[in-house]
Amino acid sequence: MKKGILLAGGFGTRLYPNTSVVNKHLLNIYSKPMIYYSLSTLMLAGLREILIISSPEDKKNYKSLLGDGEDFGIKIFYETQVVPRGIAESILIAENFLEKDDFALILGDNLFYSESLTLILKECIKNLRGATILAYHVKNPEDYGIVEFNDKKEVKRIVEKPKKPRSNFAVTGLYFYKNIAVSYAKKIKPSNRGELEITALNNLFLKNKGLDLEILGRGVAWLDTGSFEGLLEANNFVYSIEKRQSLLINCPEEIAYRKNWINKSILRKKAKKNKNSPYGKYLERILKEKLYYL
Numbered sequence: 599m600k601k602g603i604l605l606a607g608g609f610g611t612r613l614y615p616n617t618s619v620v621n622k623h624l625l626n627i628y629s630k631p632m633i634y635y636s637l638s639t640l641m642l643a644g645l646r647e648i649l650i651i652s653s654p655e656d657k658k659n660y661k662s663l664l665g666d667g668e669d670f671g672i673k674i675f676y677e678t679q680v681v682p683r684g685i686a687e688s689i690l691i692a693e694n695f696l697e698k699d700d701f702a703l704i705l706g707d708n709l710f711y712s713e714s715l716t717l718i719l720k721e722c723i724k725n726l727r728g729a730t731i732l733a734y735h736v737k738n739p740e741d742y743g744i745v746e747f748n749d750k751k752e753v754k755r756i757v758e759k760p761k762k763p764r765s766n767f768a769v770t771g772l773y774f775y776k777n778i779a780v781s782y783a784k785k786i787k788p789s790n791r792g793e794l795e796i797t798a799l800n801n802l803f804l805k806n807k808g809l810d811l812e813i814l815g816r817g818v819a820w821l822d823t824g825s826f827e828g829l830l831e832a833n834n835f836v837y838s839i840e841k842r843q844s845l846l847i848n849c850p851e852e853i854a855y856r857k858n859w860i861n862k863s864i865l866r867k868k869a870k871k872n873k874n875s876p877y878g879k880y881l882e883r884i885l886k887e888k889l890y891y892l
Contacts, residue, residue, distance in 0.1 A: 599700045599723045599774075601647045602640035605688045606633055606660065606706035607679045608653075612825045621656040622824065623706040624663070628836040629846060629877060631663065632823060635709045637670075638848035639772065643702060643719035646672040646859070649695045651688050654678045669868050670850045671859025684793030689775075689783040698777050700726060705771030709832055711839075711847055712818040721812075722774045728808020730774040731756075731800055733767040734820040742768035743797050751811050753804055758797050767813065770820050773800070776808075846880055855884060 606623040613622050623633040633650075640648055648667065650660055657676055667674035677691050688703065689696075702723075712718070722730045731753075733745050739760070746755040746765045756769060773796070782802045789795045803809040814820060823832045840846055851868055854860045865881060872878025 599643075599702065599726070600645055601649070601696060601699050601701040602643070602645040603688055603692050603695075603701060603703045604633070604636055604640065604648055604650045604706055605685060605703065606636075606650055606652045607656070608682050613829065621652065621659065623652075624656075624659060625829065627709065627823060627829070627832045629840060630849070632709075633660070633663070633706050634850055635848040636704045636706045637664070638850050638853055639704055639708075639710050639715070639719070640702060641670065641672065641850055641853045641857075642716045643723060644857075645702060647675070647695075648672055649675045649677060649692050651677050651679050651691055654680060669854075669860070669864060671854035671857070671864075682793075684789070685796035686783050686786055686794035686799045689779055689799070690794075693780050696777060696780060700774075700776050701779075703773045703775065707822060707824040707828075708771035709821040709823055709836075709848070710770075710772065710814075710819065711821075711835075712814075715818070718812065718814070718818075725810070726774050726776060727810060728776050728806070729779065729800060729803040730810045730812055732770045732772050732812045732814055732820075734770050734814045734818070735766050736768045737766070739763035739766045739768060745769050745811060747811055751813065753809050753811050756797050756800055756804065758795070769797075769800075770814070771822070779803075846877075849877075849880070851881055852884055 625632050627635060652660055657678055661676060664674050675695055679691060736742060740763055743756060743758045744760060744763050744765045745753055745767050747753050782799055786794045786798045800809060821828060821832045821835060823829050836847060851865060855865050862885060866885060869878050869881035
């Protein structure tokens with residue numbers, strides 16, 4: 599697997615008025631833009647061809663921030679979703695980009711963090727049969743799509759925001775799919791709210807016995823940053839770790855450098871461009887110190 603879809607569209611209505619003039623994925627989570635975190639997750643999985651799907655008016659801002667991906671040792675492509683019609687629609691938009699390849703799909707406002715994250719992601723790719731969803735134990739399952747499963751981690755049912763949840767495991771915004779997902783997405787009918795729901799797509803895989811589950815256990819952080827509370831929580835979380843360790847998390851330039859996707863010259867150029875910020879000074883540190891941790 600080499601391709602990933604990063605969904606960075608939507609109106610961000612839960613973050614109004616902050617998102618009246620800027621897309622939520624460009625808001626900061628402490629030391630870097632929100633989109634850096636989801637992009638870094640795909641990079642940690644080893645994916646080097648990324649399609650960013652956004653609204654037409656935000657496309658130029660993403661291009662200005664990320665360019666063609668050269669600074670991160672990857673290739674970034676762009677497509678637009680004129681009107682948000684569900685997460686599964688992004689797969690149809692990405693059809694030409696995907697060609698016949700398998701892929702990962704991540705929501706741009708999802709933050710994942712763990713020392714073992716790279717291993718978890720690579721295992722999901724290695725063992726992919728049809729589709730793999732990641733589940734996380736939450737205290738408020740009624741606010742999420744939740745997954746019910748047995749002792750063998752076999753998925754029994756996925757329910758969107760149930761009034762009486764029978765599980766505390768929420769389905770996160772990171773999915774791994776075989777290319778047949780494109781064909782499945784074409785079979786989905788719009789829901790009552792007029793969207794092509796990702797839950798409907800995953801249920802098609804479940805119906806065809808091709809849906810696997812990866813449970814994110816203790817020691818893994820998953821944060822949904824699409825609300826004021828979630829954004830504050832994420833800022834505090836990242837601040838605490840980076841302040842304590844003096845190491846950035848989800849820094850795409852560092853990930854690229856550690857993976858030998860970019861050389862010292864590219865990293866030095868990026869550090870110089872941001873020399874007046876703590877972020878630029880951190881990139882300078884990477885060039886001088888042996889900081890191996892991602």
